[in-house]
Amino acid sequence: MFEMSLPWWELVLRGAAVYAVLLVLMRLSGKRTVGQFTPFDLLVVMLLSEGVSNALTGGEESLVGGLIAACTLLGLNALVSRLSARSDRIRKLTEGEPVVVGYGGRILDERLRAEHVTREDVLEALREADCDVADMKLALLEADGKISILRQAKDMAAHLRG
Template sequence: MFELSVPWWELVLRATAVYAALLLLMRMSGKRTVGQFTPFDLLVVMLLSEGVSNALTGGEESVLGGLIVACTLLGLNALVSRLSARSDRIRKLAEGEAVVVGYDGRILDERLRAEHVTREDVMQALREADCDVADMKLALVEADGKISILRRAEGMAAHLRG
């Protein structure tokens, strides 16, 4: 139950390698997978966890082995969080940053494609912000995948009067 079939440090190395690889893959896959899970996105995440489980444990099935992997993953996550809070460069690398997908009443389709966000997602965010495309100053896909809308000043004044 508590006896390991592989050295403890191998489990730490495996967990670190898988954590780093998945972090990189998630960053490369675009912001949508992080922000708003569709049923497809959720399925992919579930399958990813199942697919990497053997890579994490190397066939180790003991309670101790599972706890070592869990502690390593939680420790890495805490480390990345702390480093991200102290360094903009690390934060941008780990979490990303907001990307402009609409500017001055125009939706930038090439940026939407690069971020794996649909035009309909932006239109929904505009509706939620009670903003017409013409009144949009900026549309941003935030690092967490949420779409933020900034109105033009004159559009806001007209909105407040109306």
């Protein structure tokens, strides 16, 4: 139960390597949030965890080995969170920045394709904001995957009165 087949430091290095590679891959995969996962996205995440489990533990099946791997991942996550809170540069690198996906009543389809977001996602955000496409000043795909809508100034005054 407490005897390990690998040295503890190898589990830490494996955990750090897997964390770093997955962080990069998740950043490259787009800005879809957990709440926006399609069944396909969920399946990929589940298979991803199974696929990297052996790389993470190197076949180590002891309780201590699993706990070392878990602590490494949680520790790295806490470290990245703290560094991101203190540094805009690290935050932009790990979390990304908002991207304009609509402007002046036009939805920018090329930006949507580049960010792996559908036109329907923007239309849904417009409906939630009770805003027509023509009244949209700006649509932003936030770093967390949420789409924010800003209305034209003239429409805002009418909307506030009505």
